[in-house]
């Protein structure tokens with residue numbers, strides 16, 4: 427993998443080149459903006475490391491051209507101009523990292539390695555199989571902001587608070603921070619504070635001594651101690667009871683824990699990542715979440731946007747899940763671009779989790795390898811049915827209008843898709859009525875048996891499957 431180094435200071439360039447080569451990169455070097463643009467036009471580079479003041483111009487001001495030539499290439503900016511202005515200009519460009527001179531050469535080399543890893547994690551457009559171990563899919567602008575935040579916390583132990591609606595990928599982000607960060611060789615321990623009965627939380631987190639309470643038949647090592655040297659992921663932190671919040675705060679402040687029923691305090695070295703889908707601020711106002719704990723956790727907030735705010739990611743995510751489903755033994759499928767676009771127009775109130783579950787169901791039910799809008803539309807109708815209870819259409823006309831608003835079929839496809847959406851529930855009901863007997867269903871509907879069979883196949887309705895429902 428090749429890194430492009432734009433640096434006019436010969437001695438610095440030599441040192442950086444050596445450090446990058448030690449990380450396994452090959453380095454192409456130049457000292458001007460013009461030369462940089464020429465090299466970028468000629469070949470692909472895994473990353474760009476650039477000085478600001480160059481022989482023929484400003485390395486930051488001209489970065490727009492770099493972005494056009496190679497939108498996904500991470501850019502690392504070096505500068506002797508240690509002003510806030512340079513730092514701000516550098517981060518405005520979306521640069522991966524900014525290094526004021528003098529800087530630690532090894533740290534620079536490590537940063538380049540991480541930047542390349544993070545860029546690979548995003549993967550090229552339509553990539554179905556992200557690099558193993560780097561599980562986050564999606565290259566939309568909001569996700570780029572998330573990736574940037576992730577890269578900022580990899581080389582330190584700052585506490586991270588991951589926020590976002592249910593199903594947006596908070597746990598995945600926590601895992602990614604651990605896997606990519608400097609604690610990756612240590613344990614990753616996750617605790618779901620909402621899933622543990624209130625009276626057991628302290629024992630779960632801090633452990634207990636034998637006999638500490640009824641039922642404590644043996645010493646138990648808590649999650650804090652288990653995570654020693656690694657990362658402790660405190661999930662659903664907004665659901666933690668008050669008393670446990672107080673103990674947690676104490677542990678975070680002191681870096682020490684005391685087992686329930688124990689005497690001595692034990693020093694622990696853990697990186698904390700917390701997550702919640704709750705809005706903590708009103709909870710603080712209402713007195714159900716400790717304000718001081720909030721400030722302790724909210725050192726680096728990472729906000730995961732809901733899927734409806736990054737619809738660009740939906741096709742890549744859908745294909746990723748189809749690929750995953752196949753690896754887990756479900757039939758192989760391909761999604762047409764139209765079908766992917768149709769998925770992108772759904773509300774996905776359950777975010778990525780809902781999309782993932784839907785794709786798995788699709789992988790199971792779709793008969794053809796190729797999934798187009800005709801296969802997809804009726805399944806989507808089923809999937810979203812029942813979500814809008816309360817504002818149910820009163821007649822078929824209203825239902826059609828509501829369906830059109832929700833699905834917005836692509837021009838030229840409206841009739842076919844509407845017909846499919848209409849036929850599907852009709853056929854399913856008819857088959858239910860007749861216990862899956864196609865001959866009787868056709869008679870009930872008053873259509874030819876072969877027509878029914880053909881339409882069932884077009885709509886990917888499996889009468890055998892229906893008998894089981």
Ligand SMILES: Nc1ncnc2c1ncn2[C@@H]1O[C@H](COP(=O)(O)OP(=O)(O)OP(=O)(O)O)[C@@H](O)[C@H]1O
Pocket residue numbers: 561562563564590591592593594595596597598599702703743746778779782
């Ligand atoms: N960017 C992504 N790329 C690939 N898979 C993702 C992405 N985001 C989420 N997922 C998948 O979606 C599912 C839900 O994600 P996750 O469990 O991390 O959500 P969450 O935000 O923790 O939700 P909750 O608040 O309900 O706990 C998981 O199967 C996860 O692997």
Ligand SMILES: [Mg+2]
Pocket residue numbers: 596597661
């Ligand atoms: Mg979660």
